[in-house]
Each structure stands twice: as structure tokens, then as C-alpha cells.
Amino acid sequence: MEAKKRKPIRRRIQSIVMTICIVAVLVAGVVGLISMFSIRSISEKALIGGTVQNVGNLAQSKAELADAELNAYEATVQRLAEYIDDLYAHPDRYVRREILPPSKAAAGEYVLQRGFVSEEIKLQDVEDELGLLSNVEQAFRPVILGAKGTITTMYLGTESGVMISYDAASEVGDNEEGSEIYFNYRERPWYVATITQDGSSISPVYTDDYGRGLMISVAAPFQNAAGENHGVVCIDILISDLYNEVVRLDMEEEAYAFLVDSEGNMISPDSSGGSIYQNAELDDSVRQSILNRKTGVEQAQTGVYFAYAPVSAVPWMFCIRIPQSMILEPVSQIESSISRSILSYIGVIILVSLFVTLIVGKFSVSLTEPLIELGNDARAISGGDFDHRAEGYANDEIGDLAVTFNDMAAALKQFITDLTAVTAEKERIGAELNVATQIQADMLPRIFPPFPDRNEFDLYATMTPAKEVGGDFYDFFLVDEDHLGLVMADVSGKGVPAALFMVIAKTLIKNRAQMGGGPAEILRYVNEQLCEGNEAELFVTVWLAIVEISTGRGLAANAGHEHPVIRRADGSWELSIYRHSPAVATMEGIRFREHSFELHPGDALFVYTDGVAEATDASNELFGTDRMLAALNREPDAEPRRLLENVKEELDAFVGSAPQFDDITMLSMIYNGSEGRTT
Amino acid sequence: MLNIIKTKEADTLNVKLEGRLDTTTAPELEAELKADLGETKALVMDFEKLEYISSAGLRVLLSAQKVMNKQGEMKIIHVNDIINEIFEVTGFSDILNIE
Numbered sequence: 001m002e003a004k005k006r007k008p009i010r011r012r013i014q015s016i017v018m019t020i021c022i023v024a025v026l027v028a029g030v031v032g033l034i035s036m037f038s039i040r041s042i043s044e045k046a047l048i049g050g051t052v053q054n055v056g057n058l059a060q061s062k063a064e065l066a067d068a069e070l071n072a073y074e075a076t077v078q079r080l081a082e083y084i085d086d087l088y089a090h091p092d093r094y095v096r097r098e099i100l101p102p103s104k105a106a107a108g109e110y111v112l113q114r115g116f117v118s119e120e121i122k123l124q125d126v127e128d129e130l131g132l133l134s135n136v137e138q139a140f141r142p143v144i145l146g147a148k149g150t151i152t153t154m155y156l157g158t159e160s161g162v163m164i165s166y167d168a169a170s171e172v173g174d175n176e177e178g179s180e181i182y183f184n185y186r187e188r189p190w191y192v193a194t195i196t197q198d199g200s201s202i203s204p205v206y207t208d209d210y211g212r213g214l215m216i217s218v219a220a221p222f223q224n225a226a227g228e229n230h231g232v233v234c235i236d237i238l239i240s241d242l243y244n245e246v247v248r249l250d251m252e253e254e255a256y257a258f259l260v261d262s263e264g265n266m267i268s269p270d271s272s273g274g275s276i277y278q279n280a281e282l283d284d285s286v287r288q289s290i291l292n293r294k295t296g297v298e299q300a301q302t303g304v305y306f307a308y309a310p311v312s313a314v315p316w317m318f319c320i321r322i323p324q325s326m327i328l329e330p331v332s333q334i335e336s337s338i339s340r341s342i343l344s345y346i347g348v349i350i351l352v353s354l355f356v357t358l359i360v361g362k363f364s365v366s367l368t369e370p371l372i373e374l375g376n377d378a379r380a381i382s383g384g385d386f387d388h389r390a391e392g393y394a395n396d397e398i399g400d401l402a403v404t405f406n407d408m409a410a411a412l413k414q415f416i417t418d419l420t421a422v423t424a425e426k427e428r429i430g431a432e433l434n435v436a437t438q439i440q441a442d443m444l445p446r447i448f449p450p451f452p453d454r455n456e457f458d459l460y461a462t463m464t465p466a467k468e469v470g471g472d473f474y475d476f477f478l479v480d481e482d483h484l485g486l487v488m489a490d491v492s493g494k495g496v497p498a499a500l501f502m503v504i505a506k507t508l509i510k511n512r513a514q515m516g517g518g519p520a521e522i523l524r525y526v527n528e529q530l531c532e533g534n535e536a537e538l539f540v541t542v543w544l545a546i547v548e549i550s551t552g553r554g555l556a557a558n559a560g561h562e563h564p565v566i567r568r569a570d571g572s573w574e575l576s577i578y579r580h581s582p583a584v585a586t587m588e589g590i591r592f593r594e595h596s597f598e599l600h601p602g603d604a605l606f607v608y609t610d611g612v613a614e615a616t617d618a619s620n621e622l623f624g625t626d627r628m629l630a631a632l633n634r635e636p637d638a639e640p641r642r643l644l645e646n647v648k649e650e651l652d653a654f655v656g657s658a659p660q661f662d663d664i665t666m667l668s669m670i671y672n673g674s675e676g677r678t679t
Numbered sequence: 680m681l682n683i684i685k686t687k688e689a690d691t692l693n694v695k696l697e698g699r700l701d702t703t704t705a706p707e708l709e710a711e712l713k714a715d716l717g718e719t720k721a722l723v724m725d726f727e728k729l730e731y732i733s734s735a736g737l738r739v740l741l742s743a744q745k746v747m748n749k750q751g752e753m754k755i756i757h758v759n760d761i762i763n764e765i766f767e768v769t770g771f772s773d774i775l776n777i778e
Contacts, residue, residue, distance in 0.1 A: 490734065492734045492735060492737065492738040493735060493738060494702075537738065537741065537742045537745065538738070539737075539738060539741065541734065541769065558770075559770060560737075560768070560769035560770040560771065561769075562768070563768065577768075579767060579770075580767070580768050580769060580770040581770040581773065582769070582770035582771060582773050582774045583734075583737075583769060583770060583771075586741050586771075586774055587741075587745075587774055590773075610733070610734060614733065661702060662702075
């Protein structure tokens, strides 16, 4: 299996926090931008709408203001005319004063100055009328003073050819000092247009004869005593003054106001003489609206807004020009303020993110550091240092884990200590059992041939102990010169009790046998002895035979043991089956059956324990007596040692790798006859 | 493998054995019997399905026989040919009460 890519917890926490921060910054930025654009469009609309309305209102109110101002001038002139009417109506009520021609000495002061329409008019002919008209100073003076400079000149002319001017510019006259001046005012528009009228009128804009700039004149006729129009009184108003008073806007330079007369001339101090047809900022639609005296606000194709409203006192239009950029200036201000806020907001978020990332980084270090330490501690413990302790952890889950590790280390140490002790104990017991097994094996006669000087028989026996000390034994001994005792036995059970029982049984059998008597008698004695205090309830199966060497006659007792196998000379191996007695030590008072047999020269015996017949292979199948007989009959005439080897070979081949549960014990004897071996 | 089926009727304990009574399974039977023999007057062992009995198994039977000799009786029923041969060969047929 491929190892998963290592992802440290610290790195994971950090990347999660970083991701959250980045998403937050992005979302904030996007939301900010969207709201900026929507605010921008909303405010643009609102501003344009508001400004358009404001500018339209402004244009209207300015036009009204101009109206009011012009009407005030007309009213003033009307009053002057009525005053002069009164002079003519009641000449006897007024004093007469002299009016002089313009004099440079009087420059800078408001004085009345006389003039005549032509040289045909002589002073003496009109002296009384001049004297009477000198009273107009009473009316002119307050008007001039009250007008605060918007009215530059006041004058009147009569049908009788007299002209009186009231101004502070006596020096501009082109007459020689003290001489009369003549001025054909009757051809001037102000006079011509007014003398036939009933009421006041306002002249179109014209350029002042004295170079003071654009002017308008407001004139009104007055009557003589007969009630006929006798002359015209007029005041001159500098457009610049009117403009400053009424038109000028307190706006930035790009926005300004101007008046347009009926001819399309733009009236403003700066654009003297300019025409709306020459102004490229206007388009035809706007020009048409202005000429048609409409009221409204319009955006020319050039992008400039124009507000216009008619002035009613004169055929003028009041116009305001205002560029779009100026209207939208607040929008760009709002925009830049919003983007500043967005930037600073993003900046704050980035700072906070960095701060949070730093904190989280430190936190995750504080989280993983103990884990790494604990890992080192665990490695130390697993490396065999059970006295190592994981110490110095906070009282949290990791601390709990550390405590668990410590407990584990302590438990491991205790366990290993115990295990060592137990192992040592087991080893000791094992060693002692090995000694016991050795002693047990040593008790069996193992020197072959056992009786080198006796050639009447050949004898061989083996015991292959199982792992655990068991209870099998064989024995052979000469009871006397002519009798051979043969024993094959198996103690029930295993281990030390069986081994001890075996030692006792073997000793008792041999000792009793050597005292003489048949096998039944011997076993009866041994049975009584073994039954005494046999708390473990062990018993031993025994095959005991006493053979008379000289004759080959024998007696055997079989106490619950396996069937012996016999081969007659030149025959094959066969089981010798007869009824057995119970095993020794099963019960007190047992009488054992005795079985007599005869051995002839060449006959052979084979006895064994259940370790042979009941050996099992890996599939738990028994070796059985049939296989055992087959092994014996492989070489039926072989000498005892060879026979045993054959059986053992077959047995090993059969068992294979299966463990050996029981001792394997075999004994074989071949009877050569009293004459001894023939070969 | 050994199945031990125990049924108790009053003072009688019926034990039915199935399988092999050998070195490995004998201690089980010994423990089972030890636990129940206390008040038992009659022990009946059914060997109909017993396949094999080893010397370790014989020892357990012998122990039980000795205990029952003191407090009542023990008998073995339905002994099949294989087991009967073992009893014959080992001489246990002289000791045990086989029906």
C-alpha cells in the first residue's frame, strides 16, 4: 500500500485559516466593488437629476431676479418721468437754478450738465425751461446714490431741444471748457423709441459711446402741461453692473451664466458681442429652445448642460452653462472615497488575516509540539527505557495521553518483570524436568548386548521420550541363570507424577520378580503396593514375561497392555491376542491372568507401548497395529535392533511433521534356543 | 473433539459421550464429572457414539468407578465394538460395569 502523503496538522490548520482569510478578502472586495458601482450609478442619477433641477430652478429664479431688477429700473424711470410731469404742470411751484455745460472742474462729482440738440437752440430761448428742469436733481440724486453704482448716467432730452445729463463724468465731454455741447439725441434709439410711447421701455444692448462697455438704457416719456409727450428721461445701466448684481453665479469657473437677447447675442461682460451661433458648445436644439424662449434644462451633444429661462421685462433669455464633469464631481469623489474604504477594508482584513494566521500558527505549534514530544517519549519507552516518563504536559487531552503512556510504561515494566520471573521459573522447572527425563531414561538399561555371554537370545529395546516427561518404561533382567524377565509398561498420565510412579513400579516389579514366582504373583504384589496411597489414581499397564532360557517356555501376564507381537521361525509377525487383566494399581485385590507360551529357536517377540500404535499424523489418523505389523514384516527375520529401526522409520514417515505426544517404547527379543546362535 | 452431554434425573446422572476420549479431552470429562458426582447415586455413561478411548480416558473412568463404588453404582451402556475391544484388551471389562 502506498503511504499517504504526510499532511502535518499544523499545516492543515494554517491552510484552512489562510483559505478563510483569502475568501473573506475576495468576498469583501467583490461586495465592495459591486456596491461601489451601484452607489456610483445611483448617485450619478441622483446628482444629475438634482443638479438639473437645481440649475433649472436657478435659471428661473435668476431670470425672475433680472426681471425684478429691470422692472425696478423701469419703475424708477417712471417715477422720474412723473416728477418731470409735475415740473411742467406746476412751473410756478419750483425755483429756477442754472445748469452749466460739462466742465472738467466738476469731474468726479454728480452734477447736472446742459446740452442742446443743435446749435439752433439758443440758451436765452430755453433758459427758463432749463432752470425749471434743474429741479430734477432732487429726484436724480437719491436714485443715483441708492443704485450703488449700477446706474452710471441719468439724462433727459426734450422736444424743445434741451438735454440735461446727470453724471460724474463731466470730463468726457468733447466741448471746450465753458462752451456749449450739441448732441442730436433725437436720433438716438432711446429717444426715438420712447418719445412716442406711453410708458417706459428698455433698449436693446448697445456699446457705450464713451467706451464703458455694454449698456442698456431704460427710458420713459414725460409730458408738458398740455399732457403731450414733451421729452424722454433715461438711465444708463452698464451690463457688467447688472451682471454682477443679478446674473453672476457663485460657481466655479466652468459654470457661468449669461443672457441672450432676441438676436441671439450672448450678453455677459466677457463674451461681448458673442453669438449663440458662434458658440460651439451649444447645439441647434438648445439654440432653438433659447430662441423660442422656453424654460428648461438640456444637455447639448457636447455634454454641456444648459439651463435657460426667459426674462419677461426684456426679450432676453437667462442661461446657465454647466459642464457634466462638474455635476459628476461628487460622484467621482464618492467613488474615490468608496474605493479608499474598500482598499483600507481589504488592508485591515489582510492585516487581521496575517495576525490570525500568526496566532493560529503559534497555536497549532503549541498543539503539535506536545504531540511530537509525546511521540519522542513513546519512542523512548518502546525502545526499552521503561523508566522513561512523559512529563511536563498541560492538563488536557494530550496530558491524559501522556498519563496513559506513563501507565503503559509502568505496566510494561511490571509485566516484563513478572514475565522474566515466570520465565526464569519455567526455565528452572524445564531444566529440572529435563534432568528428570534424563534420570528416567538413565534408569532403563541401555547397554546392548545386555548379557554378552548369553547367546541363547538377542535383545534390543528403545524409548523415544515425548517432549514432556512420560511414564513408559521397559526392563529386562535375569531372574536367575535360566530365567529372563521382560517388562513393557506404560503409566497412565504424564509429567512428574507419572515419572515418579514409573520409577516405583519399575523398581517394585524388578525386585519382586527377582524374588521368584510367576508374573501373576509378581503383579499381584506390585498392585497391592501401588494401590496403597495412590491418591493421584495413576495406574500402569504392564506386560510381564518370565522366560525359561533353556526351554523357551514362558509365562506372561498382560495387565491392560498392548497385544504383544510374535513371529514364529520362518513366519511373519502376528498379534498375539488373548484376554488381558486390568492395569496394575487400578484396584486392590486384583488377580492377574497368566498366559503360558513356548518359544522355539528362531521365534521372536515384539512388545511396545501405545506411543507406537496410537501415534497420529497431521490429520489425526492413527498409525495403528496394521501399519506396525507391515513395518515389522518388511524384514521379518531381521535382528531386534534392525526391527526396531524399521518400525521407527515407518512411524516417522507416517507422522511427518505432527508433534509426538507420547513416548515411543519398543522391545524385541529373538530366541536362539538353548544351543545359542547357530550363525 | 469430545461432546459431553449431561442430564440429571434425581440421583441419577446420565453422561453421553461423543467423539474421542483421549489425552486432550480426558481432563474435560474429569472436570465435568467432578462437578456433578457429589450427590449422585447412579452414574450412567452412554458410549454409543464414543469413537476412541486412550489410557488417560481409562484413568478418568477408573476414578469415577472408584468414587461410585463408595456412594452408589456406575454403569456403562451402549458400548460399541471398538470401545469394547479396548476394554477387553486393557482388562477394564473386569473392573467396569458394562451392560
